[in-house]
Amino acid sequence: MKNFNYQAGTKILFGKNKINELADEILPFGKRVLITYGKGSVVKSGLLDAVKSELKEKDIYIEELGGIQPNPRLASVREGIAICREKKIEFVLAIGGGSIIDGSKAIAAGVNYPGDVWDFYIRKAVPETALPLGTILTLAATGSEMNGSSVITNDETQEKLPTSSECLRPKISVLDPTLTFTVNKWQTASGVVDIMSHIFEQYFTPDLGTDLQDNMAEGILKTCLKYGPIAIKEPKNYEARANLMWASSIALNGLMVTGKMSGDWGTHMIEHEVSAIYDLTHGAGLSILFPNWMKFVLNERNAFKFARLGKNVFGIEESEAMLAATKTIEAIRAFFTSLDMPASLSDVDIPSEHFKVMGEKACQFGPIGYFKRLNGEDVTAILKMSK
Amino acid sequence: MKNFNYQAGTKILFGKNKINELADEILPFGKRVLITYGKGSVVKSGLLDAVKSELKEKDIYIEELGGIQPNPRLASVREGIAICREKKIEFVLAIGGGSIIDGSKAIAAGVNYPGDVWDFYIRKAVPETALPLGTILTLAATGSEMNGSSVITNDETQEKLPTSSECLRPKISVLDPTLTFTVNKWQTASGVVDIMSHIFEQYFTPDLGTDLQDNMAEGILKTCLKYGPIAIKEPKNYEARANLMWASSIALNGLMVTGKMSGDWGTHMIEHEVSAIYDLTHGAGLSILFPNWMKFVLNERNAFKFARLGKNVFGIEESEAMLAATKTIEAIRAFFTSLDMPASLSDVDIPSEHFKVMGEKACQFGPIGYFKRLNGEDVTAILKMSK
Structure with missing residues (x-):
């Protein structure tokens, strides 16, 4: 820590x-x-x-x-x-x-x-x-x-x-x-993806010895998995709205990143480049990008962190770390899809023409990301995976 | 909530x-x-x-x-x-x-x-x-x-x-x-029991719809289960000491009780009566009393909450709620015992002579507890179970 x-x-x-x-x-x-x-x-x-x-x-x-x-x-x-x-x-x-x-x-x-x-x-x-x-x-x-x-x-x-x-x-x-009772399905789902993405950004860091924070982060994710679908089906369900609302604040008030150098924030930076040009709903952009960021950065050394998330949040029992990690990423994509959130940029009519410029702009102050450093070409590659 | x-x-x-x-x-x-x-x-x-x-x-x-x-x-x-x-x-x-x-x-x-x-x-x-x-x-x-x-x-x-x-x-x-590197085994273990007890006091309430808080509370308990024994075996293990220290603050800074009417605090009130007379280490008193409080208050209607804790924190897979609850309480006692914390008042040379007075004093401002209201006789009964 x-x-x-x-x-x-x-x-x-x-x-x-x-x-x-x-x-x-x-x-x-x-x-x-x-x-x-x-x-x-x-x-x-x-x-x-x-x-x-x-x-x-x-x-x-x-x-x-x-x-x-x-x-x-x-x-x-x-x-x-x-x-x-x-x-x-x-x-x-x-x-x-x-x-x-x-x-x-x-x-x-x-x-x-x-x-x-x-x-x-x-x-x-x-x-x-x-x-x-x-x-x-x-x-x-x-x-x-x-x-x-x-x-x-x-x-x-x-x-x-x-x-x-x-x-x-x-x-x-x-x-x-x-x-928030009147928030429509799309915005509700985008909000859930946004909350979960904030946790991902702070959960996936190279820091060790932060069990307390990661345990609590998993608790917040479980809350989103439970109450996200309920809030969408029953927009006036007070408990669902209340749990999501308080989760949104705690997920990003600084507590989850205590003891870590910083969050990763690479995926957010990439999403900002997309929505700067296309005015895409933030959570929808994150839904498209985050599982692809995960696939891009996953390797033998960091697979244990994905596997841990899969086990504690999605109940994935798989002892081989890379396989568990892949299943975890698939479970996240499946959950986003169950909320009717998009899985590709073409789903929201965003073409590939600016991918290279977006990559360059995302890294205009230098490489982005902390779990894995990304340069402009990496960003463009993630955008291509998301097209 | x-x-x-x-x-x-x-x-x-x-x-x-x-x-x-x-x-x-x-x-x-x-x-x-x-x-x-x-x-x-x-x-x-x-x-x-x-x-x-x-x-x-x-x-x-x-x-x-x-x-x-x-x-x-x-x-x-x-x-x-x-x-x-x-x-x-x-x-x-x-x-x-x-x-x-x-x-x-x-x-x-x-x-x-x-x-x-x-x-x-x-x-x-x-x-x-x-x-x-x-x-x-x-x-x-x-x-x-x-x-x-x-x-x-x-x-x-x-x-x-x-x-x-x-x-x-x-x-x-x-x-x-x-x-905290120089804190001895006894005080370290007492601290771990104290942190866990603070979670119990706020976890066991009759409030519903507080999944977010309860999920995070379980995350803190899991941290104690992991790092308590390490801190005792390796007093200079920085990660163990760091996780326990930050856990102690978050466990009782108000966050865990948000959305609940209040914590229960019955067991703490009882422990205060014991240590007012006998100058017992607070965590040791809680180690003796908490599992007995749990046994005393457990019933068919609230067993689900014990079962939930057992499943999410101790990995107890048992579908019948009362049985799961009993196994959970046993697991908590076993964990405290593994830390060399006492299980009965006689272990720390406290006789039964003041039990009745302690019961009366604990309830001097009225019944105590929120998960289950306790009167003076209930308190005396819990003390007798703990003798």
Whole structure:
């Protein structure tokens, strides 16, 4: 187990009607709030009005920025920063899924930064201060509600890049599983794949002696296997939605990677290249890519880790490690397919023409991945396996 | 899954030599520190001197209070409060195991409280403010390093009672596994039993729909089963010590009980009555009592939970629930015995004379336990099963 520092201080308000407690939690941070959201669903469902009414009851001043897109665009972020500066906003409240939250983190980070917010994503600068941020989660998937990471898309350069800083970790997150009752099959399944992928990214590392973390990671995966299909069949099943929602936060709040040098994150980097150009749902992209990444990196030396996952999560009893590993990867593909998630890029009408450029772009800052280092050609090879 | 709020903001500095980072973490809280510790081992090992030298390098003023006992006594606590008031202490730094940390929490809570600190433990008052607290953990067991709970003993009344408040949660905890290399077999085994017992207390509740938490709890138990025996056989095995140390914190930082009404805590309450009189090592008391509590509360309706634990943690394949449950309890006893932990009160020379009084005292504030409510007679019955 490697040395680490760990602090995940986000206050979680979990359960039905927890938005009722939100205003009191925001007040210590300020009385001028920018509410950010995406499509009109938050408006139509009445959630936005309910939140505004809670805040107004405590005399909180509200500005709004709607229309933030999935794979959030730099243009929306810049608009939010301008509002915060002009209206002297003290707290940003994101209502939505990972895209809205990630875009809002960019806004929060950009307000007090004299340069262009995109600097944080091209590694020209690191966010050191940010407006305090809260979230009301409406989709169990990215874990952004409890971590300091943000991914946004620059439409001009067709780049989708991440940044990360402790100051971007939300101070408060409301996790009300009933807010995900209306999430459709496709988005629910994508969320499940995303949660599982976050575990894979942190489970498949070369670090040894992290049994505790890996045991817990397997517990989260088992939760996804059990409740993913239930949430899809019975969208209003509270227990299924609740388990998935809390799983999404724990899977990526830093706990699972404690004692490890880092996660692998190669597959996420590859998926970002695809969705930067094609605006693919993140979880669907991961569904296509992850089993192929696994096949590509599997070898005699690391097969034991795949075999362990197969045994503890999928109940695969097979003593020969390479065979067990192959069966494990097949089981993961079969599970994704059972959720009607795509298995190839052609399933989602993505052609092979940009594979080479995607490989180069994925590695523009150097090789990616930690379980196995990948160069641009490796990435292109994985994309070809996924076509 | 029940509604909950969760926030566990303790900053963990984990790994070899992490005390090097401590002074910088303390400074934002103040420059006047009371260091608390227990027996001379912290002095003899050179740890105390090393810590003092780190703090002095940053011009931090230091007071010391040594000699805090296992099952910390009220007298030490009062002495610590007097020092803090007289010397205008701004931060309490506990070096030791759960007893030292719990006693230090009492000191931190008492400094700004006009009444007697014992009020917090007899439920006359709730700690609302406390001096900020840090810990350097030297024993993996109680989880006190990452939670807001404290248990102390009133020697005059022979009472050992708990209190709990968010303000008692440490701001910083240093978890350096090498500091536990010198922990002897008995204390190591007691620590493992204590960690497992914390999981049991939160696993055995009547709440349903908490698969995520229960899956992770099983992962922590599996870690104890694997690394407990290794740490005892090879006291300087870093991976074993590291996994147990991080397990101790996660087992009782609030995460495992999210979505549940509360933990059961009946067995802990009973153990406190025994050790209030006999100064028994906490983990040893739990080793004696827990399997007997399990036998006492087991019935046809709750057997499934024991069976689940048996299957997922001990690999017990038995389809009949009551039989599986019984085998699970036997497996737990066998594991404790394999660690040379006692199975009966007579093993540790505790007679039956106070069983009735212990039962009454355990229930002085009403019935205890949540998985099954226990009255004084139930407690006495469990003590008789344990004699």
